[in-house]
Amino acid sequence: MADRAQTNGFSIIGKPLAMADAVSKVTGIGKYADDLSVPGMLIGKILHSPYPHARIRSIDTSRAEALNGVKAVATGQDAPNPYGILPIGHDERVFAVDKARYIGDNVAAVAATTAEIAEQALDLLRVDYERLPAWFDPEESMKAESDWIHEERAHNIEKEYHHVFGDPDQGFAQADFVAEERYYAGEVNHAAMEPHSTLAIWEPHERLTVHSSTQVPFYLHRTIAEVCEMPMSQIRVIKPLIGSGFGGKSEIIPLEIAACVLAKKSRKPVKITYTREEVFLAHRGRPITIVYLKVGITRAGKIAAVQARVVQDGGAYCGYGPVTVLYSGALLGAIYDIANVRYDGFRVLTNKPACGAMRGHGTVNVRFAFESILDQLSHQAGLDPLEVRRRNLLKAPCITANSLRVTSYGLPECIEKVFERSNWKGKKGKLPYGKGIGVACSHYVSGAANPIVRSNMPHTTVYIKIDRDSAVTVYTGASEIGQGSDTMQIQIAAEVLGVCTERIKLVGADTELTPVDLGSYSSRVTFMAGNACLNAAKDMRDQLFAAVAKKLGCSPSDLVAKNDRVSHVSDPAKSVSFDEAVAIALEFHGALVGRGTYAPPEAARGGKFRGAGVGPSPAYSYSAQVAEVTVDPETGHLHVDKVVAAHDCGKALNPLTVEGQIEGSVYMGFGQALQEDMIWKDGRLMNPSLLEYRIPGTKENPDIESIIVESVDPEGPFGAKEAGEGSLAATIPAIANAVYDAVGVRINSVPITPEKILEALRAKEKALATSKPPPEKSSAPGMAR
Amino acid sequence: MSLPAFRVLQPRTVDEACRMLAEHGAEAMVIAGGTDVIPNLQMKLFAPHVLVDIKLLRELSQIEFSPRGGLRIGATASLTHVLETPWLAEEFPVLSSAVATIAGPLQRNMGTIGGNLCLETRCRWYNQSYFWRQSLGGCLKKEGDVCHVAPGGKFCWAAWSGDSAPAFLALEAEIEIASVSGARRVPLRDFYKNDGKDRISLTRNELLTSVHVPARMAGRRGVYHKLRVRDSIDYPLAGVAVAMEVDASGICRDARVALSAVNPAPLLVRGAGEMLVGQKWSRELAERVAHAAIQTGKPLTTSASTPIYRRDIVRVFTRRALEEVWKNGQASS
Amino acid sequence: MNKGIVHLRINGEEREIAIAPNRLLLDALREDLGLTGSKRGCDDSSCGCCAVLINGVPMLSCVALAASYENCDITTVEGLGGPSDLDPVQEGYAEMGGAQCGYCTPGFMIATKALLDRNPNPTMEEIREALSGNLCRCTGYMQIYESVKYALEKRRAISAAAASGVRAPVVR
Numbered sequence A: 001m002a003d004r005a006q007t008n009g010f011s012i013i014g015k016p017l018a019m020a021d022a023v024s025k026v027t028g029i030g031k032y033a034d035d036l037s038v039p040g041m042l043i044g045k046i047l048h049s050p051y052p053h054a055r056i057r058s059i060d061t062s063r064a065e066a067l068n069g070v071k072a073v074a075t076g077q078d079a080p081n082p083y084g085i086l087p088i089g090h091d092e093r094v095f096a097v098d099k100a101r102y103i104g105d106n107v108a109a110v111a112a113t114t115a116e117i118a119e120q121a122l123d124l125l126r127v128d129y130e131r132l133p134a135w136f137d138p139e140e141s142m143k144a145e146s147d148w149i150h151e152e153r154a155h156n157i158e159k160e161y162h163h164v165f166g167d168p169d170q171g172f173a174q175a176d177f178v179a180e181e182r183y184y185a186g187e188v189n190h191a192a193m194e195p196h197s198t199l200a201i202w203e204p205h206e207r208l209t210v211h212s213s214t215q216v217p218f219y220l221h222r223t224i225a226e227v228c229e230m231p232m233s234q235i236r237v238i239k240p241l242i243g244s245g246f247g248g249k250s251e252i253i254p255l256e257i258a259a260c261v262l263a264k265k266s267r268k269p270v271k272i273t274y275t276r277e278e279v280f281l282a283h284r285g286r287p288i289t290i291v292y293l294k295v296g297i298t299r300a301g302k303i304a305a306v307q308a309r310v311v312q313d314g315g316a317y318c319g320y321g322p323v324t325v326l327y328s329g330a331l332l333g334a335i336y337d338i339a340n341v342r343y344d345g346f347r348v349l350t351n352k353p354a355c356g357a358m359r360g361h362g363t364v365n366v367r368f369a370f371e372s373i374l375d376q377l378s379h380q381a382g383l384d385p386l387e388v389r390r391r392n393l394l395k396a397p398c399i400t401a402n403s404l405r406v407t408s409y410g411l412p413e414c415i416e417k418v419f420e421r422s423n424w425k426g427k428k429g430k431l432p433y434g435k436g437i438g439v440a441c442s443h444y445v446s447g448a449a450n451p452i453v454r455s456n457m458p459h460t461t462v463y464i465k466i467d468r469d470s471a472v473t474v475y476t477g478a479s480e481i482g483q484g485s486d487t488m489q490i491q492i493a494a495e496v497l498g499v500c501t502e503r504i505k506l507v508g509a510d511t512e513l514t515p516v517d518l519g520s521y522s523s524r525v526t527f528m529a530g531n532a533c534l535n536a537a538k539d540m541r542d543q544l545f546a547a548v549a550k551k552l553g554c555s556p557s558d559l560v561a562k563n564d565r566v567s568h569v570s571d572p573a574k575s576v577s578f579d580e581a582v583a584i585a586l587e588f589h590g591a592l593v594g595r596g597t598y599a600p601p602e603a604a605r606g607g608k609f610r611g612a613g614v615g616p617s618p619a620y621s622y623s624a625q626v627a628e629v630t631v632d633p634e635t636g637h638l639h640v641d642k643v644v645a646a647h648d649c650g651k652a653l654n655p656l657t658v659e660g661q662i663e664g665s666v667y668m669g670f671g672q673a674l675q676e677d678m679i680w681k682d683g684r685l686m687n688p689s690l691l692e693y694r695i696p697g698t699k700e701n702p703d704i705e706s707i708i709v710e711s712v713d714p715e716g717p718f719g720a721k722e723a724g725e726g727s728l729a730a731t732i733p734a735i736a737n738a739v740y741d742a743v744g745v746r747i748n749s750v751p752i753t754p755e756k757i758l759e760a761l762r763a764k765e766k767a768l769a770t771s772k773p774p775p776e777k778s779s780a781p782g783m784a785r
Numbered sequence B: 001m002s003l004p005a006f007r008v009l010q011p012r013t014v015d016e017a018c019r020m021l022a023e024h025g026a027e028a029m030v031i032a033g034g035t036d037v038i039p040n041l042q043m044k045l046f047a048p049h050v051l052v053d054i055k056l057l058r059e060l061s062q063i064e065f066s067p068r069g070g071l072r073i074g075a076t077a078s079l080t081h082v083l084e085t086p087w088l089a090e091e092f093p094v095l096s097s098a099v100a101t102i103a104g105p106l107q108r109n110m111g112t113i114g115g116n117l118c119l120e121t122r123c124r125w126y127n128q129s130y131f132w133r134q135s136l137g138g139c140l141k142k143e144g145d146v147c148h149v150a151p152g153g154k155f156c157w158a159a160w161s162g163d164s165a166p167a168f169l170a171l172e173a174e175i176e177i178a179s180v181s182g183a184r185r186v187p188l189r190d191f192y193k194n195d196g197k198d199r200i201s202l203t204r205n206e207l208l209t210s211v212h213v214p215a216r217m218a219g220r221r222g223v224y225h226k227l228r229v230r231d232s233i234d235y236p237l238a239g240v241a242v243a244m245e246v247d248a249s250g251i252c253r254d255a256r257v258a259l260s261a262v263n264p265a266p267l268l269v270r271g272a273g274e275m276l277v278g279q280k281w282s283r284e285l286a287e288r289v290a291h292a293a294i295q296t297g298k299p300l301t302t303s304a305s306t307p308i309y310r311r312d313i314v315r316v317f318t319r320r321a322l323e324e325v326w327k328n329g330q331a332s333s
Numbered sequence C: 001m002n003k004g005i006v007h008l009r010i011n012g013e014e015r016e017i018a019i020a021p022n023r024l025l026l027d028a029l030r031e032d033l034g035l036t037g038s039k040r041g042c043d044d045s046s047c048g049c050c051a052v053l054i055n056g057v058p059m060l061s062c063v064a065l066a067a068s069y070e071n072c073d074i075t076t077v078e079g080l081g082g083p084s085d086l087d088p089v090q091e092g093y094a095e096m097g098g099a100q101c102g103y104c105t106p107g108f109m110i111a112t113k114a115l116l117d118r119n120p121n122p123t124m125e126e127i128r129e130a131l132s133g134n135l136c137r138c139t140g141y142m143q144i145y146e147s148v149k150y151a152l153e154k155r156r157a158i159s160a161a162a163a164s165g166v167r168a169p170v171v172r
């Protein structure tokens, strides 16, 4: 429950406000992509590859085309242009042209008058495949000498990065305690409740209007143009309500392009909605990650050196892969004051669905490893693990070893808050066998300081328009996906213009109506669109003040906007209503448009080494969490009783939504920690459903206490930073560390299943019985380099 | 995932239902709550031409008890109805505790006792979409001739995954089956064939109409323990039901232990009754019964959890269930 | 497939639709009746996004064949209340953060409404249990519980006010 911060004299900022679109959501009026339909709309269905790796010799579409009701059949030949979210990774095609690279890869699609006919038509497509050897295990795949998944990616390595900061060898030499472990994290999917859906409408004048469940409408816009070979000016992308994304809608998803290709081919509106199984096959989730981690600390608990080798199982296409593996390196050590870091990161291709960005992009699995090993070392050194974290704090403002600029740093306060609220002192080391408590920290970016496609254009632009009705309309490209970004911008505009939120209307994410925003990913929206909106509102306010000052015979700097009035600071007689101010300003200026942009400052853009572009952010959020668990030593059953989570979001513009983001992050971390796992057998996903891929429900979900910490960032809008992702990564290691506290075993692999706990307990028992000293760790593999 | 084409017939009486089933035979399939049938039809696991929808058979929706006839639950009584019949929880705790673990409340509002007793067996290689199964070439149970659980074998190991059946087995339930040729009553234990492909002794023209528990079972202590990953909604990965009569001196007078989700049928643990009757609680005895349970339970990799773990759990749950109803029940009585 | 006429009482209105026997209630609502408030989130009836009240009982419309519920009373999210006459449950989910992306929300509100109609004073355990057939990926459930509590307070205030003949106060 809430620990809400003060509102410090703001009218709207800092108040817990219901979301602007809440009423349309709770009445069912709001439309998500699949809720849309237009007359004459066709239903599209996609044919997926049954093989993990196969050359496509030929496709016979004739029987499908002949079926009554089928209006278009499309294959790779219809849209051969490659695309991908990163400029360095254009390796996808909407339908495979040469070979299929995973079970579920897209081979062809049909558009028909009904879903039944479309499904029947899929059955009539005849594809002649030549099966190829396939790669499923990333560490095996890296050794491949032939049959590479993409010919140009030797040994199936998509990208590798090798970074050294400080002098790790010397650091280890100075360490009193060194631990070396292998960590494994299974693959997880965003499992947003809304399956992806796209409606593409072919319009007169060769235009295309696309309504799609996307977090990145402007990248989609560009990609449609590239693949469909149409000018961007002929395409309009509209983002309807989104049933959340968590990164799963932050790349171009095959159905989006497939719907456009079919619409163009049939000259009709075409809608494609994924089944839940297709959502899992389109995937883009968090990759299987193997972390070989070595950390050394001094007797005093100071981290002396860190060395990590990270292998990520990227699946069959590049996607955001290089960014993921770079985030893993960049954020590994930068949360603490660590001088010596060596990082070797490998993004590997396998014949499985492509991985991508998922909440806490790149940080989650390495954080699990790092915070676990730090706990282990603390125990080895005989130190309280929470105290060890206190001893390794940065002194902000500062620049980290890997050139990240830290402007505000609420981690110390987060740690103290969870220390108090969890009664750490009263519990750590004092709970009975089977009960445990654990701590961990995490951090995250508030947007990337460097855009995916390098340019000097702003990352986001906001326009504010006021006309004779005195309504304030915010035109923003930012994508509301359920996180509350529309509400955030409405609050900012209302605060600056001194009007009530009811006066503000917002038009969002429509490439025809709104300026560009890069999208809802890497927690960039509050910081970037928030700042752009702030700038636009200030620009508008300046225009109002200039006109009103003239009328009232004072200086613009004497004016304040508050409570729907523009008034002289010290002379209450000089005051006009907002409506009057608008009329005055329209007479004075003619048109009233406020403009605001945001681009991160040069100083925030990071170092110059290869790969330095990923990690830098204008500001970082921080979290500390304490988890309390109960373990049944006889069954291995793990129950998380409570998670106390403190998060430094700079300034909570809306505490209600910030708490919602913290709690949602903890929930998702809990899911990955205990029960979410994509189970693969020879490249085949064994659990592509919400029944078998078990996202948590109300019964097992822990109690979550969220605490907001406000470090007030100097550059954030009203001091705000990110809140939507950073908390997730701390939850998993906090739970793992609590399991150790409860029953004395370390589980270095997530999800932490009862089987794994039981196995570890038995191994420990066995070791004790043979009277060897109890092993603190399960295994210590070599650091293969 | 569209549904195959079928007609829906809605009989108003059991006789009418039986006539419809007789007429459409192999073409027809019974649908009650539909919580098993509909997802399976969407996956194209069957393609019946006719669905005989028995929701409106009010005569089958009752739950009643008489000292002579014992407990009778009509096949179309919903799982929620069972849970919300307060005296059932007192008199037949093993049943209520089992039903409470089935799916989630929304499924229980629709799902019926009859449907739960006739559930299709489940397997991770079978309960998959049409596309998924095609990509594999099917399995022994459907569209193929290979068992992916036990390759080389000619037997289907799809697991019985209903939760109420073990409770009913522990209560020595009988079921009533109707068809145009009349009604028959069979012990529930004879209903299950322990074959993943051919799970129950029910022909396509027969209808399960009710389940009966003898009056003497009323008041019997009992509990159901279920292994699952997600407490909110999850089929069982293993389930243990215990029902026991204990006299005033703490001696077991009668007892049954039954398992779910570790075989193609819900099964009574062989020899458990004999081991328990006439004995007083001891942990050592409970362990022996638990050991017997893992002789009966033969889990294979049909679900997310490993067979080894599920066996471990069957053992622990059996002992704990006995402890709960016998030793701890002792303390409270 | 031959279509047949099916009569349903939806949100208090008599409706007739011509549908095939294999039409699911969810599809009938969304596609034949334009009531897109009820959502589809899964392929195997495990998420609760499609929940509606059938004769007052919360059920999964993705499991229900529309024709099997001939003449039944069906309440969807659209029937709970409109923008100017929100049900206390809708108000709760709007005010307390129970709806983030809102996709699971119709199903949660249906389950909540059914709970409060039957049990005006649920314990925390009863709330968890009643909502355990619905999955939400956004909220972590804490604000959903707050939303339910808001709704039940509001309902209490309304019935207290009705009993004393004055208008309901705003809870917040």
Ligand SMILES: Cc1cc2nc3c(=O)[nH]c(=O)nc-3n(C[C@H](O)[C@H](O)[C@H](O)COP(=O)(O)OP(=O)(O)OC[C@H]3O[C@@H](n4cnc5c(N)ncnc54)[C@H](O)[C@@H]3O)c2cc1C
Residues within 6 Å of the ligand: A691, B029, B030, B031, B032, B033, B034, B035, B036, B037, B038, B039, B054, B075, B076, B079, B101, B102, B103, B104, B107, B108, B110, B111, B112, B113, B114, B115, B116, B117, B118, B119, B120, B161, B162, B163, B164, B202, B206, B207, B208, B209, B233, B234, B235, B236, C044, C045, C046
């Ligand atoms: C998400 C989800 C989770 C679930 N979890 C569980 C669980 O944890 N435990 C569990 O036990 N079940 C579970 N189920 C399955 C199901 O909800 C219940 O078993 C329910 O009781 C089935 O009843 P029904 O009336 O819906 O069956 P239906 O789907 O209508 O029928 C099931 C089968 O029984 C046959 N049948 C039904 N009634 C009769 C009859 N009277 N005579 C002859 N044949 C009949 C049908 O032809 C069909 O083969 C789950 C289902 C879902 C969708």
Ligand code: FES
Residues within 6 Å of the ligand: C039, C040, C041, C042, C043, C044, C045, C046, C047, C048, C049, C050, C051, C060, C061, C062, C063
């Ligand atoms: S759509 Fe998921 S339960 Fe109905």
Ligand code: FES
Residues within 6 Å of the ligand: A193, A243, A244, A482, C098, C099, C100, C101, C102, C103, C104, C105, C135, C136, C137, C138, C139
């Ligand atoms: S609010 Fe998004 S799934 Fe619940």
